[in-house]
Amino acid sequence: MKTLICDCNRTLPLNAPALSQALAKTPGADTDGLDTVHSLLCRREAGSFQRAAKSGDDVLVACTQESRLFLDLNAATEGTQPVTERPIRFVNLRETGGWSKDGAQATPKLAALIAAAQLPDPTPVVTVPYRSSGRTLVIGSADDAVRMATLLADKLDVTLLLDGPGGALPQRRDWPVHTGQLTRLTGWLGQFEAHWSAGNPIDAELCTRCNACIDVCPEGAIDFSYQVDLARCNSHRACVQVCEVAGAIDFNRSATTITEAFDLVLDLREAPAFSQHQPPQGYFHPGRDERRRMDAVLQLREMVGEFDKPKFFHYTHKLCAHSRNEQIGCSACIDVCSTSAIRSNASLKGVSKQVIAQGGGGGIIVEPHLCVGCGACTTVCPSGALAYATPDTVDMGKRLRTLVGAYQRASGKHAALLVHSQGAGTRLIDELGRAARTQADVHGVPARVLPMAVWHTASMGLDLWLSAIAMGASQIMVLLTDEEAPEYRQALTEQMAVAQAILHALGFEGKHLHLLEARDARDLASLDAALRCAPAATVAQPLAMATQANKRATLDMALDHLLSQAPTKPEAIALPKAGSPFGSLQVNTDRCTLCLACVGACPEGALADNTEKPQLRFIEKNCVQCGLCVSTCPETAITLEPRLWLADEGKARKSARVLHEAAPFACxxxxxxxxxxxxxxxxxxxxxxxxxxxxxxxxxxxxxxxxxxxxxxxxxxxxxxxxx
Structure with missing residues (x-):
């Protein structure tokens, strides 16, 4: 891979020999091209990019600002491959550290960012299809709906739903018009189903818009939206008489519910049809904000055809701790989902054993068309039944190990990972970098802070955080913006409390987990200050092993290494009740009859019997604190005890121990x-x-x-x- 670096007209303190030397120590990293520091790669020295693009090698350009220019230049240069066959990669060295006040000390970080950018793309995943023919429902008042429909009608098949009198419809019937109150809206892009109650005396489909009813109404209760304002109507019924031939007005008509299918929905009302933080794709609710309305129109006009998105998750039914035998245990994924994409499938009534064995009964159901890939469900899932797919934990672990490892091999100290979203998070960091360039009181991203863009910040949790600390990172900082739902903040806070409790109890001093919040440029000062926090203690010998696809295996690996490096080795660590994926059980032996219903309910094999004698045995490593044993026990003899048991160097929690035993009854x-x-x-x-x-x-x-x-x-x- 050819890597082209540019000091942006000598504003970045790039040290080519030091970068090359640092990358040479990183397995898999390529130093080709790092012997030259360009100053105007996007202008006078563009020929260097063209020669690299024509070489046939993969190309990495250390500039994101001019990415569009380089892509266009690649397409215009004879002898280059199209980006569909050989993608050109980009990495930002400028705003992420080169423009900070300690940019001269940022060589280890820049080397780490380049090494991570050179990693191969994540493993491809299956996609979720959407198909839209452009059938669009516009909901709102007559004036608003007509104006938006006019902007959409040349590209989309528009239908109007007027939610009340007021405004005016054109005399020409350019689009189907319905009147009524939306009662239900379900679905997603290409598969919306709208239900509305039509109760106005005027039937919009029968109305000829002759205006005779408007002329004869003495109260002015009928306007050019061709609906009767029942609050003003005094039952003269002159309108019924003048409309006798058309028969469009009937005050005795019963309200009817109408159902129609649409591909897209533009909702101009004050209150949205969906209450969740992230509405379905294909639904737009810009409210009364004119700029947002225009943005929605521009997006809607392009939403005709076939679209694909990644299936962001893997679900393993046999690992799911949500339900068993019609009892509810863990519901963390359902509670945290901001798109209402996850629902319970707990009831097993009438479900055959074969269907249950195939994952068709119990557990949860995830609708991939509603999922937007936030990954919060995979973060809070204690068992790993839900796993993030793009990238998966193996690819994420490689990226973490490359970032932290390359930084350390370049003599970097106290690495802090700044996890941020690819959208709003990236924009905020870019703004901070630019502010550091122009404002004396802004420091910028410190040399020890390694920005790491992910699809969504909620997709990383306890397993990857602890793995990063075990790999040698000092801290994990997670940047939240307005993109994140309130549920994510709570979930990440709970996960961080668990991780910090473990690290503190093991004797690693300092604050290792930070949840940072920033919305826009007004919060840059507080973000700038938060990034300059004091480093925390970490391991002396970094973990060399890769993360696993299985969440519990990754957690066990990270915990074993942290324990081996820990200044303090406690026998047990008390953990917060909320969000803890580890723990023990307390059994009230006076109540317990050893019926062993809890053994059959445990989805993780943490509870077991003994075929030789009446015993209830427990393997603490397997317990995910789902609570199914608690809800199943007929004697209410079980309580959960969140903790991390580390006796005998952590080996004790991996062995079965007896929680309760009793004398057998002889026939x-x-x-x-x-x-x-x-x-x-x-x-x-x-x-x-x-x-x-x-x-x-x-x-x-x-x-x-x-x-x-x-x-x-x-x-x-x-x-x-x-x-x-």
Whole structure:
């Protein structure tokens, strides 16, 4: 790969030999092209880019500002490959550190950013298709809806839904017009279903817009939207008489619900049809803001055809801790989803065992057409049943290891990862870098802070954060903007509390996890100050292993390494109840009858029985604190205990231990043990007054299954002989 660096008219302190030397120490990194520092690569020295593009090698340009120019130049240069066959990559060295006040010390960071940009693209994933033929519903008042429809009608098939009287419709019937109140809107781009209640006396489809009703109405209750304002109407009904031929006005007409399908929806009303933070794709609610309305129009005009997006998640039904046997356990993914894309599939009534085995019963259902890839569900999922797919944790781990490792090999100290979104987060960091260039009181992104753009900041959680710390990072900073839903802030805060509790208990001093919030340029000063926080302690020997596809395996690997490097080795770490994926169980042995219902309910294999004797065993490493055992236990004998058990160098939590055991009850006929003494006594006590369990029937409750059958058969034989 040829890497072209430019000091942007000598405003960046780039040290080519130092960068080349640093990258040479990073496995897989390429130093080709780093021997030259360009100053005007986008202007006078553009020939260097053209020669690199014609070489046939992959090209990385250390400039994002002029990316469009370089792409156009590649297309215009004879002998180059189109970007569809050989993509050109870009990395920003200017705003992300070169323009900061300590840009001269930023060589380790710049080397790390280049190394990460040279990594191969993530593994491709399956896509989710959308198909739109342009059927568009515009909802609002007559004036607003008509104006927007005029801007859309040449590209889209427009239908108007007027939600009340007021304004004016044109005399020409250019589009279908309905009147009524929207009662329900479901679906997504290409598959919306709108329901509205049509109760106005004037039928918009029958109305000829002759204006006779407007002329005769003495109260002015009918306007050019051709709806009756019932609050002003005094029941003269002159309008009905003049419309007798057309029959468009009927005050006795019952309200009807109309349902129609649309591909796109432009909602001009004050209140949106969807309450979630992120509405479905294809739905636009600009409100009364004129600029947002124009933006919506421009986007709608281009939304005809077939579209694909990545399927952002993998779901493994057998790992899901949401439900079992119609009992609800963990619902973290449902609670955090800002698009309402996840719903419960808990009920198993009428579902065959084969369907359940294939993942068709219980657990959750995720609608990929509604998912926008925030990844918050994968972050809060304690078991790893939901996993982020693009990029997956393996690719993300490679990127983390490359960033931190390249920085360390270039003699960088106290690396802090700044995780931000590719959209609003990138724009804020660019603004901060530009402000540092022009304003004396703005520092810019510090030399030790490594920006890391992701599709969405909520897609990284406890497993990757702890892995990064184990790899040698000092801190993880997560930048939130207005893109993030309130649910994400709460989820990330809870995850950070768990991670920080673990690190502090292990003796790593300082604050390792930071949640930063900024909306726009008005927050740059606070963001600038937050990025200059004091570093925190980290491991002496970085973790060399890669992250795993399985979330729990990645967590175990990171925890084992952190424990091996920890200044303090506690036996157990108490964790916050909210968001903890680790913990133990407390069993009230006075209540527990060892019915083992909890064993059947546990989706992770954390609870087990013993075939040799009545025991309830527990493997703490497997417990995800889902609570299914708690909701299943008929005796309410189980409570959750969030903690991280590290006894015996962490080996104890990986071994089975006995939570409760009891003496077995011996069959009164054959003396074979079955059940437990407490369970049988409990059952006898509950059935003592039942008429069906008296005498010999009561004794059978004290027998094993085999003896019970034999005794019943013998009793039947004796009864038959007696009758004879």
């Amino acid at each position: 009164i006929r054959c003396a074979k043990p079955f059940g437990t003494l407490k369970a049988i006594e409990n059952m006898l006590g509950k059935l003592a007054g039942h008429p069906a369990f008296q005498g010999a029937a009561a004794d059978r409750l004290k027998m094993c299954n085999d003896c019970r059958v034999v005794d019943m058969f013998s009793d039947q034989q004796q009864t038959h002989i007696t009758k004879l």
